[in-house]
Amino acid sequence: MSQILVTGGTGFIGSHTCVELLANNYEIIVVDNLSNSKEAAVDRIEKISGKNIKFYQADICDYEKMTAIFKENDISAVIHFAGLKAVGESVQKPLEYYTNNIYGTLILLRAMRENGCKRIVFSSSATVYGMNNKAPYTEDMPTSATNPYGYTKVMIEQILRDCCVSDKEMSVVALRYFNPIGAHKSGLIGEDPNGIPNNLVPYIAQVAAGKLQQLSVFGDDYDTPDGTGVRDYIHVVDLAAGHVCAIEYAEKNTGFEAVNLGTGNGSSVLEVVAAYEKACGKPINKRIAPRRSGDIATCFADASKAKKLFGWEAKSDINEMCADSWNFTKLNPNGIE
Numbered sequence: 663m664s665q666i667l668v669t670g671g672t673g674f675i676g677s678h679t680c681v682e683l684l685a686n687n688y689e690i691i692v693v694d695n696l697s698n699s700k701e702a703a704v705d706r707i708e709k710i711s712g713k714n715i716k717f718y719q720a721d722i723c724d725y726e727k728m729t730a731i732f733k734e735n736d737i738s739a740v741i742h743f744a745g746l747k748a749v750g751e752s753v754q755k756p757l758e759y760y761t762n763n764i765y766g767t768l769i770l771l772r773a774m775r776e777n778g779c780k781r782i783v784f785s786s787s788a789t790v791y792g793m794n795n796k797a798p799y800t801e802d803m804p805t806s807a808t809n810p811y812g813y814t815k816v817m818i819e820q821i822l823r824d825c826c827v828s829d830k831e832m833s834v835v836a837l838r839y840f841n842p843i844g845a846h847k848s849g850l851i852g853e854d855p856n857g858i859p860n861n862l863v864p865y866i867a868q869v870a871a872g873k874l875q876q877l878s879v880f881g882d883d884y885d886t887p888d889g890t891g892v893r894d895y896i897h898v899v900d901l902a903a904g905h906v907c908a909i910e911y912a913e914k915n916t917g918f919e920a921v922n923l924g925t926g927n928g929s930s931v932l933e934v935v936a937a938y939e940k941a942c943g944k945p946i947n948k949r950i951a952p953r954r955s956g957d958i959a960t961c962f963a964d965a966s967k968a969k970k971l972f973g974w975e976a977k978s979d980i981n982e983m984c985a986d987s988w989n990f991t992k993l994n995p996n997g998i999e
């Protein structure tokens with residue numbers, strides 16, 4: 663069977679997707695520069711799946727290296743996770759974000775073109791729905807952004823659309839993830855952020871583990887049932903399964919498709935805290951804090967396109983997501999090492 667190149671494959675979503683691809687008998691090649699993950703993730707993926715993978719520690723911005731990787735292997739499709747993803751940091755370091763995410767993608771696309779590889783599944787984000795649409799989000803809504811990270815996703819989607827216009831044999835699926843959380847049931851892989859987490863569930867996990875004192879709930883005066891922000895949390899293993907479906911779809915179809923990967927349901931911050939308390943069996947110390955700038959009240963997917971195109975649906979509920987997050991946190995007090 664031909665091979666799938668997974669960029670950013672040692673990261674949070676990439677590592678779970680590698681496990682799903684291997685379980686579906688795909689041969690995979692991982693490229694990661696380890697800027698936000700550790701090589702130990704490779705051993706863990708291999709341990710879960712009982713299969714070996716080929717790993718290159720390389721930067722997608724390195725054209726020579728990327729073309730060499732295509733020449734050495736028989737790559738039929740790419741799943742492109744590699745990118746920087748912290749919204750706040752992107753405001754501080756726009757040039758780093760535009761270079762890494764956009765220039766890196768252009769280099770990857772050139773290396774693909776050079777080697778006749780025409781299929782790519784791209785990690786986009788619900789962030790492309792911006793501040794002006796109303797949930798549930800459908801893929802045909804206008805896209806926009808409010809920060810450099812978000813702009814990289816909007817711009818890369820446009821670049822990929824343009825590639826499909828210029829080459830009718832190209833096949834692109836841009837997967838718009840909602841809020842991925844949770845971890846593999848084995849507890850061997852999960853989310854392992856550097857420094858103090860920005861996102862809700864990794865932050866709660868560290869409060870539960872006693873590493874952080876208190877969760878700040880960013881606003882309780884939103885127009886939502888309990889006043890706190892509502893998001894569409896999706897189990898990372900469900901998300902990973904969506905990538906296998908997207909690859910299968912890309913093998914049979916050409917052109918550009920944007921597809922939401924979400925559950926279609928929203929949970930509030932306080933609901934997530936309650937689910938986590940149930941999972942870890944202790945109270946999460948919290949206080950109500952001011953709203954975080956750039957946040958919206960409610961964000962959740964219309965997930966019907968993924969069901970129609972791929973036959974894919976998320977399976978796990980918020981309790982299972984929190985239980986798996988806590989299992990990973992307990993088993994890996996120092997992260998993946």
Ligand code: NAD
Binds near residue numbers: 676744746762
């Ligand atoms: P992650 O940081 O865990 O994984 C990204 C991986 O890419 C890391 O292992 C990092 O070392 C690698 N990487 C970064 N720049 C690279 C480069 N130039 N060359 C090679 N490797 C590079 O993040 P994640 O949560 O797994 O996210 C994966 C993708 O999904 C990202 O593109 C992210 O923007 C997107 N996304 C994530 C979320 C989320 O909540 N986690 C939501 C929407 C979209």
Ligand code: UD1
Binds near residue numbers: 879891
């Ligand atoms: C954030 C990013 C989004 C990105 C996504 C995945 C912002 C504004 N948005 O989404 O672009 O695609 O992460 O990386 O950064 N919350 C708290 N306390 C906390 C942390 C979060 O109350 O300590 C609340 C937030 O206000 C929000 C919810 O929890 O209502 C989820 O927040 P988070 O996990 O950061 O995800 P998003 O903001 O949805």
